[in-house]
Amino acid sequence: MIDVWTVVGLVGAGTIAIKAAGPVLLGGRPLPPRLGGVIELLAPALLGALVAVQTFQDGERLVLDERVLGVAAAAVAIRLKAPLLVVVVVAAATTALARAVT
């Protein structure tokens, strides 16, 4: 639980500082375009990693289990432009159903 509050505190303080940095300190100066291009790709790189790890990781192993079916169902829901809550519920329900059957 101490770890939880440390993470909550550090992520909160860090995010508040990142958001405030531009408006409070820098004024209207733009970033160098190369740095901007790198920062722009941080979010897709991390989200891609999170999708992969959350789908296949089991401790320190990579496994194929019912989660793959849930994520595949989620991909279909995203393709059909479903809202995020529906996407999440579809994935959980598909995975739960597959676990109940097997």
Add this chain to the structure above:
Amino acid sequence: MAERTFRDGVRAMAPLVVAVLGFAISFGVLARAAGFGWLAPIVMSATTFAGSAQFAAVSVLGDGGTVAAAVAAALLLNARYGPIGISVARWLTGGAWSRFLHAQLVVDESWAIAAEGEGRFNRGVLLGAGLVLYLAWVAGTAIGAILGEAFGDPSALGLDAAFAALFLGLLVPIAKDRRHVAAALLGAGIALVLTPFTPAGVPIVAASAACLLGLRR
């Protein structure tokens, strides 16, 4: 056209409130399932106010990753708020304290709605949209975190797959062109290759190196 105001920001965001509430409820439920209790998720939503980073921190720590890995993954995801903050800096007038508070309400959605083209931003719209989002985000988290206990075993409910689905749902809209897709695939590859050999959370942080693709023009 009359200048847009605070009320226009509120009105523009209103249709999104249900979606934001649902997203926030799922954060509360998943954070509770990952061992965060009920209060910590609410405090996190009130201070961090950035969905993808909060989910990342919860999932890394819930998988047994270290505090450092969880914090690094979340802050790297929020690094985009550096340049976003700089883009609105000129339009946030007022004292340092007022600019500081306004800056906290700048998230992807409020920023997009407040944009008026040619790099101009409307401060009133930003404030209205940001406040509506903030209230929905914190309220939804509270509902999910407090009622989360009512949901039984997270694995039987498929909540572990919900994390992956959620990150995919956040990724698809921002994967706008080939560079973004390439960064996402490279990030996924780095993380999968490292997973068997490194402690939980490290693969996620290491995957951020895929952003260096942005150095190529």
